[in-house]
Amino acid sequence: MTIEVVDPADWRQAASASGPLRTFNEAGVIDAADVHVAQRLAAMSGESDPVVLLAIAFVVRALRGGSVCVDLSTIEAQVGIAELPWPAAGEWLAAVRASPLVGSPTVLRLHEDNLVYLDRYWREEQQVADDIAALLAARASASSPAIEVNRLFPPGYEEQRAAAKIALAQGLTVLTGGPGTGKTTTVARLLALFAEQAQLAGKARLRIALAAPTGKAAARLHEAVQSQIDKLDAVDQQRVRGLQATTLHRLLGSRPDTSSRFRHHRGNRLPHDVIVIDETSMVSLTMMARLLEAVRPQTRLLLVGDPDQLASVEAGAVLADLVDGLGARHDTHVAALRRLHRFGESIGQLAAAIRGGDADRVVEILRAGDDHIEWINAADPTPQLRNVLLPQALELRHAGALGDTAAALATLDEQRLLCAHRRGPYGIAHWNHQVQRWLTEATGEPIWSSWYAGRPVLVTANDYGLGVYNGDTGVAVLDGTNRAATPGALRVVIAGAQEPLKFATSRLSDVETMHAMTIHKSQGSQADDVTVLLPPADSRLLTRELFYTAVTRAARKVRIVGPECDVRAAIARRAIRATGLRSRLQP
Incomplete structure (x- = not known):
């Protein structure tokens, strides 16, 4: 690929850049914002190695593109401009590992020796993994009355029945499928089964929350779930009556003084017995971290979405990561729906x-x-x-x-x-x-x-x-x-x-x-x-x-x-x- 030098008057041009930062900036690979953040963070820790500054700039660039980190061993191939003065991957990673930026206070983190993060995103990713493990462990030690799944999932609902059995056996369930595959039907009938199970166990009426990332998605979720509940018999309708959907921000409790923290958190968890999150592909890593820290270990969490859609606007690809990561485990299963029941x-x-x-x-x-x-x-x-x-x-x-x-x-x-x-x-x-x-x-x-x-x-x-x-x-x-x-x-x-x-x-x-x-x-x-x-x-x-x-x-x-x-x-x-x-x- 030919190097295309950015016009000096272009807003992407960083006048203060020098060395590799300047070269990569002039080639249009990194923007002025990437350069300025790298320079600021390096100055705070006394880092002067130009290849470390370049690594920081690529981390910031990665975040702008929706990634949580940057893989320094593959970034050259991804950019596709071999003519640039790329550091050798091994030497580049060694320089980052030796940098004061990975000391105290920690600015950079490494994972699996090749992924470089800003500290905040490394912590959030680790927290999400830890909280998911806690949810899996909590439900593994719990027991619930057996119920007849076929009652609500008769012949013709084979995929949904299999998904329901998975969800009934787990505390955390990822339910995936494209439009028209019956995700909402599965959710509505599954909620009725959860309510029946709780009733058989002598528990009070389930506290159920339905949420989605946006108001429009929440409105669609409410309408779709209610239309399916209306098709159930009177007893099941009574068990799950009055459900409302809300935005994820409202569920967690928005605060006027901050947009990144909520009223519900690890010290004040959500009171619900069942939480359903729709359109999970839209949920960023940061928002998933805020959700999981607010969920009680004994709560059933159902994450619904289509992993083939675009990931969140902000950093992360949480749903796709959950599908791949949990799908490789022996102690949990991802419930996947593939057969079309609706849609042209x-x-x-x-x-x-x-x-x-x-x-x-x-x-x-x-x-x-x-x-x-x-x-x-x-x-x-x-x-x-x-x-x-x-x-x-x-x-x-x-x-x-x-x-x-x-x-x-x-x-x-x-x-x-x-x-x-x-x-x-x-x-x-x-x-x-x-x-x-x-x-x-x-x-x-x-x-x-x-x-x-x-x-x-x-x-x-x-x-x-x-x-x-x-x-x-x-x-x-x-x-x-x-x-x-x-x-x-x-x-x-x-x-x-x-x-x-x-x-x-x-x-x-x-x-x-x-x-x-x-x-x-x-x-x-x-x-x-x-x-x-x-x-x-x-x-x-x-x-x-x-x-x-x-x-x-x-x-x-x-x-x-x-x-x-x-x-x-x-x-x-x-x-x-x-x-x-x-x-x-x-x-």
């Missing part, structure tokens, strides 16, 4: 082909197309996208102007444009602006303010006071008591876990327009009709996991926008995150 058959086939890395099959399915799959393989897809996006924007505008919150929220979930990037011609900023231009042309009403009736919004930061969280979605509507088309007359209705929340626009500062959203932000949600705009083949964000996640957001129809070369590039590139958790969990 062709969408399910497309998702399976992407997950399996079968590019030829993916292209074959896209070319064939049907009522559930459309492929826009055009040099300029703008006209087709206008036909898809403008009708929804007009419906939102109409519902917002009428103050019809139910119609506005329903319309919001009918269609979604998903992009990999935030900026550029393939990014959400461009397409949000484009849709607003089309809206102005179609209505003859210029959008003079950032707030307007029918504006779809995405919450971008947690606000514990308001009870809205990063990833929540909503629509601006005119207040029913004040129909003047001014920002002061608008209210934002947010789709909450139990019921919609309504706020004045002035109270929501961390929101952005959502005619388009990133694929990362779409996790935990679904829309009836999903349009996936693939970035060019050379985009670093274009991976198999990203493509799979985008496709599986569609409930009824998925529309892929991009040429065949981009489709094949997505399937060929894997999103690899460096962690040590799976090795810590393995026997």
